[in-house]
Amino acid sequence: MQTQGMSGYPDERRQMAGQAVDTLEDARGVGLAQRESRAVRRAMGLGWFSVALGLAEIVAPAAVAAIAGARIRPQTLSTLRLLGVRELVSGLGILSKTRPDVWLWSRVAGDAMDLALLGKTLASPKSEHARTMTSIASVLGVTALDVWSAIECSREERGLAEPDGIHVLSAITVNRPREEVYRYWRDLEHLPTFMAHLESVTMQENGRSKWVANGPMGLPIEWEAEIVADQPNENLAWRSCEGSDVPNQGSVRFLDAPGGRGTEVRVELAYDPPAGALGAAVAKLFGAEPAQGIAGDLRRFKQVIETGEVLHSDASIHKGMHPARPSRSSTPMSTSTSSTSATRNESTGSERSGSRQEGQVTR
Amino acid sequence: MKANCWMKKKTVEVQDVPEPQILNARDAIVRVTSTAICGSDLHLYNGFVPTMERGDVLGHEFMGEVMEVGPGVTNLSVGDRVVVPFPIACGSCLACQEGNYSLCENSNPNAWMASTMWGRSPAGIFGYSHLLGGFAGGQAEYVRVPFADVGPLKIPAGLTDEQVLFLSDIFPTGYMGAEMCNIKPGDVIAVWGAGPVGQFAIASARMLGAERVIAIDRLPYRLRMATERAGATETINYEKEDVQETLNALTGGRGPDACIDAVGLEAHGHGPMFAYDRTKQALMLQPDRPTALRQAIMACKNGGVVSVIGVYGGFIDKFPMGTIVNRSLTIRSGQCHVQRYMRPLLQRIESGQIDPSFVVTHRLPLAEAARGFEMFLNKHDNCEKVVLKAA
Numbered sequence: 001m002q003t004q005g006m007s008g009y010p011d012e013r014r015q016m017a018g019q020a021v022d023t024l025e026d027a028r029g030v031g032l033a034q035r036e037s038r039a040v041r042r043a044m045g046l047g048w049f050s051v052a053l054g055l056a057e058i059v060a061p062a063a064v065a066a067i068a069g070a071r072i073r074p075q076t077l078s079t080l081r082l083l084g085v086r087e088l089v090s091g092l093g094i095l096s097k098t099r100p101d102v103w104l105w106s107r108v109a110g111d112a113m114d115l116a117l118l119g120k121t122l123a124s125p126k127s128e129h130a131r132t133m134t135s136i137a138s139v140l141g142v143t144a145l146d147v148w149s150a151i152e153c154s155r156e157e158r159g160l161a162e163p164d165g166i167h168v169l170s171a172i173t174v175n176r177p178r179e180e181v182y183r184y185w186r187d188l189e190h191l192p193t194f195m196a197h198l199e200s201v202t203m204q205e206n207g208r209s210k211w212v213a214n215g216p217m218g219l220p221i222e223w224e225a226e227i228v229a230d231q232p233n234e235n236l237a238w239r240s241c242e243g244s245d246v247p248n249q250g251s252v253r254f255l256d257a258p259g260g261r262g263t264e265v266r267v268e269l270a271y272d273p274p275a276g277a278l279g280a281a282v283a284k285l286f287g288a289e290p291a292q293g294i295a296g297d298l299r300r301f302k303q304v305i306e307t308g309e310v311l312h313s314d315a316s317i318h319k320g321m322h323p324a325r326p327s328r329s330s331t332p333m334s335t336s337t338s339s340t341s342a343t344r345n346e347s348t349g350s351e352r353s354g355s356r357q358e359g360q361v362t363r
Numbered sequence: 364m365k366a367n368c369w370m371k372k373k374t375v376e377v378q379d380v381p382e383p384q385i386l387n388a389r390d391a392i393v394r395v396t397s398t399a400i401c402g403s404d405l406h407l408y409n410g411f412v413p414t415m416e417r418g419d420v421l422g423h424e425f426m427g428e429v430m431e432v433g434p435g436v437t438n439l440s441v442g443d444r445v446v447v448p449f450p451i452a453c454g455s456c457l458a459c460q461e462g463n464y465s466l467c468e469n470s471n472p473n474a475w476m477a478s479t480m481w482g483r484s485p486a487g488i489f490g491y492s493h494l495l496g497g498f499a500g501g502q503a504e505y506v507r508v509p510f511a512d513v514g515p516l517k518i519p520a521g522l523t524d525e526q527v528l529f530l531s532d533i534f535p536t537g538y539m540g541a542e543m544c545n546i547k548p549g550d551v552i553a554v555w556g557a558g559p560v561g562q563f564a565i566a567s568a569r570m571l572g573a574e575r576v577i578a579i580d581r582l583p584y585r586l587r588m589a590t591e592r593a594g595a596t597e598t599i600n601y602e603k604e605d606v607q608e609t610l611n612a613l614t615g616g617r618g619p620d621a622c623i624d625a626v627g628l629e630a631h632g633h634g635p636m637f638a639y640d641r642t643k644q645a646l647m648l649q650p651d652r653p654t655a656l657r658q659a660i661m662a663c664k665n666g667g668v669v670s671v672i673g674v675y676g677g678f679i680d681k682f683p684m685g686t687i688v689n690r691s692l693t694i695r696s697g698q699c700h701v702q703r704y705m706r707p708l709l710q711r712i713e714s715g716q717i718d719p720s721f722v723v724t725h726r727l728p729l730a731e732a733a734r735g736f737e738m739f740l741n742k743h744d745n746c747e748k749v750v751l752k753a754a
Contacts, residue, residue, distance in 0.1 A: 175457045261457060296475055303469045307453045308435065311509060312386045313487065314420075315497025316472035323418030324490065324497040325366065326383040326507065 039152035043100040046149055049142075050091025050107060057084030069131030070121045079117070086110055104150035111143040166271045172298040174305050175262040178254045182233045184305055185252055185265075188225075194300035194310060208241065221246055247272040265301070269294055366420045366503035367732035367751075372410030375421065375733050383499065383507035388435035391511030393445065395753040397524040398425035398501045400735050401532060402558050403627070403674045407492065408736050412676060414476060414493040423449035423489040424531040425501025426524060427753070429515075436512045445515035447508050448701035449532045451487040451498065454513035458486075465698040470510065471496045480677075485698060502732055504753050516705045519713070525720035525750060526712055529563070534719050535704035537563025537625070538570075540672035543695040544621035546571045553577040553610060553619035553662060554595070555655040557585035559722045559748045560672060561625035562593040566717055568623070569594040577613060579606060579655075584745040592721040610662045618664035626655035627673025653679040663692055671696035722748040729753045 057064050061080035065072050090110060093103035118136045121127045174181050184190055188209050192198040199212040199220060208226050215221040223244035229237035229251070239249035248271040255264040300310045315324045366380045383392055401424050406412050426446040429439050439445065451471075452464035459467050467486035471477060476494045477484035487509075490500015499506065508515060518527050537560050544552055552568040554561050557580035568576045575596040578589035589595035599609045610619060659669050660683050669692055687694065711717055724747040727735050735749040 173457070175455065175460070293475075295478075299469075299474055302456075303453075306455045307389070307469050307510070309387055311453075311469060311472055311487075313472045313497040313509075314383070314386075314499040314507070315416075315493055317386060321416065322497075323368075323416045323420075324493065325368065325418055325420045325499045326381045328381045 039149065040097070040100060043094050043104055043149050043153055044097075046104065046107065046146060047091045047094030047100075050087045050094065052091075054084045054087030054089075054091055057081060057087060067131065068118065068121065068135045069128035071124065071126045083110075083114070083117075086113075101150055101153035104146060104153055107146045108143065108150055111139060111146055114139050115143070167269070168294050169266070169268050170294040170298050171264060171266040172295075172302050173257050173262050173264050174302050176305050178233050178256055178263045181263040181265060181305060182236070182254050185254075185301075186230070186232075186236060188238070190304075194304055195297045196300075209238075211240075213246075223248070265298065267294055267298060364504040365729055365753075366499070367422060367729065368417075369407060369415050369419045369421050370417055373408060375408065375736050377730050377732050378418075380418075380420065380503070382505050385431060385433045386507065387509055388433045389510050389512050390433040391429050391436055391439055391508045391515065392431040393425075393427040393447065393501075393506050393508055393515070394430045395425050395427040395501050395504060395506055396444075397427070397528050398422050398503075398729070398751045398753055399528060399531075399533075400424075400502075400732070400739050400749045400751065402560060402739075403491070404736070405740055406627075406674060406676070408740060412492050412494070413480075414473075416493060419490065419492075419497075420499035420503055421490045422500030422502030422506075423491055424528065424533065425489075425506060425753075426518070426528050426531065427501075427506075429511075430505065432511060438512050439515060439517070443515075444518045444520075446518055446527050446530045446705070447489075447501065447506075448514045448516075448530075448535075448705060449488055449491075450485075450514075450698060450701055451489065451496065451509050452513055452702055453510050454702075459513070459702075462700055462703045463697075464700040464702040466700075473497055488698075502729065502751060502753075504729070514702055516709065518709075522712065523720065525723050526718055527709065528750065529559075529719040529722070530701075530705050530708055530712075532699065532701065533559045533722075534563045534567075534708055535701045536560050536672050536699040537565075538567040538704055538708060539697070539699045540564040540623045540625060540670045541567035541571050541573075543670040543697075544568065544571075544573075544623065544668050546573050546621070548572055549574050550620040551575045551577065551614050551617075552621050552623065553579060553659070554589075554623045554625055555579045555659055556625035556627075556673065557582070557589045557593075557595075557598075558625065561585075561623075562588060562722050562747075563719070564623045564625050564672065565589055565593040565595045570711070570716060575613075577610065577619065582742060585747060588722070588747060606658050607662055614664070618662050618667065620664055621668040621670060622659035622663045624656045624659045624669065624671045624673045627675055653682075657681070657683055660686060660692065660694075663690075666691045668693045668695060672699070723750050725749045727751055 057080045061077040061084070062072055064080055065076050070076055087110065090103055090106045093106065094100050115136065118132055118139065122129065122132045122136070188201045189203060191201050197213050199214050201212075202210045204210055204224075208224050211223050211225055213221045223246060224241040225238050226241055227236065227238050229235060233254060235251065235253040237249070237251035240247050248269070250267065250269045252268075253266045255266070257264045303310050313324065314326055315322050318327070364380060364382045365377050368376055368378045368380070370376050385392065404421060404423075407415055407421065426444070429441055429443040429445060432439050432441065448464070450465040450467065452459050452467035453469040456468040458464070465486050471484045471487040473493055473496055474484035480494060485495070487496025487498055489498050489506070490502065491498075498509070516530065540560070541552070541564050544550070546552065546568060550573050552573045552575070554564050554568070554576060557565070557578045561578065561580070565576050565578055576594065577597045577599060578586055578593075578595040579599045579601055580586050580589070581600055581602045583600065586595075586598040586600060590598060597613055599606055653675070655673065656669075656671065656679070663669050671694065686692065712719065724745060725735065725738065727749060729751045732751055735751060738744060738746045739749050
């Protein structure tokens with residue numbers, strides 16, 4: 001299957017949600033799967049080349065100098081070692097897959113440096129001209145490849161800022177029978193319990209459901225969705241109805257985990273955010289934040305099924321960063337539940353009274 | 364309430380913070396009576412653990428009285444005296460059901476952070492960075508305990524706080540370190556580090572039937588405690604003697620049957636640091652930091668076990684994989700699955716086989732937590748273990 005970046009999966013993949021179920025089988029691995037583009041794979045090749053050349057320059061500078069036709073002097077060897085370090089850093093940078101475009105441009109700069117040094121070598125009467133010329137030709141070839149790759153990766157990086165389609169895959173294992181896991185998900189009104197971006201899902205009389213998501217800047221995004229595939233205990237697929245602002249579709253598949261390890265839940269979501277600023281904001285909302293992404297949603301789904309609710313910590317209950325300490329403003333558990341506590345003596349009672357407030361049902 | 368907060372590298376401060384509230388149905392609020400400073404708190408103190416934030420409440424070794432329970436907690440009552448295990452565990456995921464509580468799949472709300480750093484996430488831990496959940500810790504007057512129906516252990520009357528407090532971490536951690544050694548009659552066990560965890564590893568190795576236990580450290584007062592209180596049969600001061608030679612001499616050239624690393628190292632970061640580390644590795648520039656672990660691996664007898672209970676957080680250089688493969692060594696490790704060990708170890712305390720309070724050298728009020736950290740870090744006044752009295 002053709003694999004492409006997040007920014008442009010083929011049109012046919014956007015069609016039926018039913019097909020989305022099948023494409024799960026194409027996913028390489030699980031987690032927030034993003035397909036690797038050809039440009040990125042080519043960059044990886046250059047990354048490994050950098051690492052190999054860098055190591056050679058560090059470990060065997062004399063051999064490298066001989067190939068380049070340079071006279072072997074102590075300064076030459078230490079220069080080559082430094083160049084080796086530069087190659088290694090660029091190479092590892094590319095292989096880290098964080099902004100390969102930037103690292104590729106660092107390779108281009110390195111190529112320029114190498115060409116300058118080779119030019120200097122050529123000017124030296126003591127170099128072996130034929131070998132140096134061959135080296136210059138090879139470096140020019142690699143430079144062309146570097147420039148091309150860097151341009152392609154830069155273009156792709158820019159593309160990600162305004163994606164025209166987001167497609168995510170994720171999976172988790174839940175320690176419960178398939179029937180129970182399916183049943184919980186099948187009631188779509190449960191989805192906002194664990195899907196961070198959803199405000200509510202309401203079933204309507206026509207069999208469709210109304211979805212409200214927390215949009216950017218407090219702007220709610222609404223759409224109607226319909227179930228397009230439903231095989232009890234096996235899979236479920238839904239998709240937004242015609243005319244939605246944010247066309248989207250999702251599917252979930254339930255499989256027995258081997259050896260009685262519960263149920264494997266595999267989810268695939270696709271969104272088509274509109275163009276422009278709203279689109280970029282929506283894209284960020286649905287796809288870019290790991291904590292808000294589908295992997296986090298699935299972790300919370302597992303928590304709800306296995307432990308009864310989404311677990312909070314003193315920090316996680318807040319939006320954004322907050323130190324791991326109790327706070328007065330945190331929203332405690334829902335008011336429908338109650339807790340029991342000690343009758344405190346005068347002094348501790350007054351000490352603790354400050355935190356007993358909104359939403360906390362006591363005694 | 365008063366709570367000991369991490370402010371920045373090398374600075375903790377007891378501050379007034381709001382009291383904890385029930386946030387989930389299976390929570391309890393515990394009024395802390397005793398809490399301790401752990402060696403692993405020093406990694407936070409020294410700024411080596413990423414994702415700490417100014418104002419985080421520290422502390423993962425604590426006990427106290429149940430003040431309030433959520434509607435999902437039916438096995439605890441207000442007024443119960445409990446010790447709380449440091450890993451937070453739900454009890455219902457597969458990991459918990461297999462007894463691997465420190466690998467609970469549901470207790471880290473920031474699992475994505477841990478997955479980024481380690482590939483997958485372990486359990487959340489009280490007061491131990493945002494990477495491990497962002498839970499307020501127990502060096503405070505009150506603490507919220509999630510999954511209180513699973514973790515806290517009720518303590519019978521008649522035992523003092525100091526006798527049972529270390530069931531929260533260091534006693535089970537040392538015990539698990541010894542258990543992972545598969546001790547058989549006649550075994551000689553070497554333990555690197557005679558800090559509190561090392562002491563309990565030594566004592567546990569003896570309880571599990573080790574013939575001899577060799578303690579390795581540089582501080583005479585710690586080595587003395589190892590022999591006089593924990594039951595070590597020999598000691599090596601690595602500043603005075605060559606560890607490998609001495610171990611060879613003490614084991615007839617065989618090497619210890621199992622080696623326990625109760626030292627750990629100050630961990631490195633991730634992300635850009637990873638690329639940097641790999642470059643350093645290639646250039647062989649990385650300083651020798653995991654000294655104890657490498658020694659333990661090199662010293663261990665052919666076919667032996669190296670049990671790692673010291674804390675490592677990131678990457679280490681020059682890991683001697685060759686000797687592990689060629690000499691059939693087994694490396695075992697893990698954050699302690701405390702919930703698995705608390706009851707049996709409480710029985711050992713009740714029956715008088717061990718009194719864990721022997722490690723305590725300093726008792727301070729919670730308000731003096733900063734002085735406790737300073738003292739423990741710098742090994743002032745022969746400091747081995749600091750207990751903070753919160754109430």
